[in-house]
Amino acid sequence: MKLISWNVNGIRAVMKKGFTDVLDELDADFVCIQETKAHPEQIESYTDNYPYQYINSAKRKGYSGTMVLCKKKPLSIKYGINVPEFDDEGRIITLEYPEFYLVTVYTPTSGDGLMRLDYRLEWDEAFGNYLKSLDKPVMACGDFNVANNEIDVPYPDMIRGTAGFSDEERDSFKENLLSNLVDTYRVLNPETIQYSWWSYRGQARENNIGMRLDYWLVSNDLKDKIVDSKILDDIYGSDHCPIMLDINI
Template identity: 65%
Template sequence: MKLISWNVNGIRAVLNKGFVDILNTLDADIFCIQETKAQPDQIEVDCDLYPYQYINSAQRKGYSGTMIFSKIEPLSVRYGINIPEHDTEGRVITLEFDSYYVITVYTPNSGDGLKRLEYRMEWDKAFSNYIQSLDKPVLLTGDLNVANEEIDIKNPKTNRRNAGFTDEERDSFKKNLLTILKDSYRTLYPDKVEYSWWSYRFKAREKNAGWRIDYWLVSKELMPKVKDSKILTDIYGSDHCPVQLEIEL
């Protein structure tokens, strides 16, 4: 089974950059999207591979939002984490299958000057509680807006107090997610250096001055079933690249 996740930084923009061709070429069983930046009536993806398409848009137009394409019909679909104060930005979709859940998430960014850091800390706790409330193992993916360790970022020293690499965010990631889920990529490749996001500024992608902030996290009991976890750095169209999970379920 192949699952892919991609922060597209605007679904309408990426549709003009060959997105449907990428969907067809990668041919995943489930394809998760973050940062759609669109309302449902603005999203029209004509791809015969995926009869099941689910959209969770933010109330604020042109902001945040998630989507999942699936070849497999889920048993149920949930939007958000059942907490009104956290469910206005379209950040979570959960698909239930026979023996597992697939969750796509676009974690809140702490923002310039860390103005949303306090909210981010609240979100992390609430989201962790939501995952732990589920009654089956979890495949969690998305832009988690945190580089976990220094190996996951090109310039750790100069980014120490920047959103996505603060001590608070990294500690919260470990406490709220890595205590219950395994980072599939880092588990398989403890010393490998690859990134999934590059700033549009300063030719960062050309210089490979990036961050690894897009993940496939899996419940501990599912980690032995993981065959590979990849970062698809050759796919363009966004400031992020897709991340891929191969697992036998």
Template identity: 55%
Template sequence: MKFISWNVNGFRALQRKMDVFAWLQETGADAFCIQETKLHQDQVQFDTPGYFQYWNDAVRKGYSGTAIVTKNEPLNVTYGMGIEEHDQEGRLITLEYENYFLITVYTPNAKRDLTRLGYRLEWGAAFTKYIKGLDQIKPVIFCGDLNVAHQEIDLTYPKNNNGNSGFTQQERDDFTTLLDNGFVDSYRSLYPEQTGAYSWWSFQFNARQRNIGWRIDYFVTSERLKRKIVDARILRDVIGSDHCPVELELSEYYGRHAGR
């Protein structure tokens, strides 16, 4: 089973740069999880024969938004966390399958001046509670732009960015708390000491070409799926956004026989 996640920084803008469906087919991914669509579904034409589409749009047009395109029809689809305060920006979609939940998530940004840090932490606590509840039912796979570099190894200049949005101690602790509740950062579980592994780069100063970046896009799984992780990849060479896609591959045995 292969999953891909990508903050596309505007889905219509991405469509102008590439044939998204042709690329998806080439990847062989079972599901494509998207963040920051920046549209309402009726504003886009995106044909994906043989795949199912699910979109969660923000109330505000041109802002936030998530989507999942999947080969396999889920048993159930849930939009948001069921908390009105947190469900206005289209940041979460949960697909339920027989043996697991698949979630795309776009975590709120604390903003450069940290004016939204308080809300960001409230959202994070609610999200941890949400996925912990799901994990008690069946394993969880969630992915997306979590808007935090967890460790110093996850960005080029940790000392210079200490206390900045995305690298405050509070945001990092929030992610630590999430992992401590029975979840695994798939990439770091396989590559704990890999440096230069980033998924977002500023558009300024040739940052991407110089690989001056941050790893803020993740695949996280329930702890009990750790041994099923075949690989976790950062697809740096895929261009189209200020983020690049990230990928998770789980053993086929899990996909077909999990829970037996």
């Protein structure tokens, strides 16, 4: 089973950059999308290969949002985690299947100067508890807005303490998520330096100055079923690139 996760930084913008052609070429069973920045009526339907499409939009227009495209109808769909202060930005969709739950997430950033750090840490705890409450194995993907290891950033000493690479965020990620789930990319690529996000400033992508902020995390029960986990950094269209999980379920 092949799954794709991609922060598109605006679904309407990426649609103009060959998005559907990329999806046709990848031909995944599931496509999880973050940062749609659109409400359902603003999103062009893509039903040729994905008859089931689920959208969770933020109340605020042009902000946040998630979406899942899938070929197989789920048993159930859940939007958010039933925590009001975390559910109005459209950041989580959960699909239930007989063998697993698929969760896509767009984790809030701590922001410039870590102004939203407290909210972010509370979010991590609530989201981690939600995943632990699910009664089947979990595959969770998306933009987690944190670089877990020093090899996930180019200059760790220089950027330590900034959004996405603060000690608080990294410790929270380990405590609330990696205590229960495994990072599929690091399972297969323990020493590889590869990024999934690059700033639009200063030719960062051309110079490969980025961060690994996007993950496929799976329950420990699924670790032995991982076939492949890749960062598809040759695909453009957003400041993030897609990430792929191939798993035998």
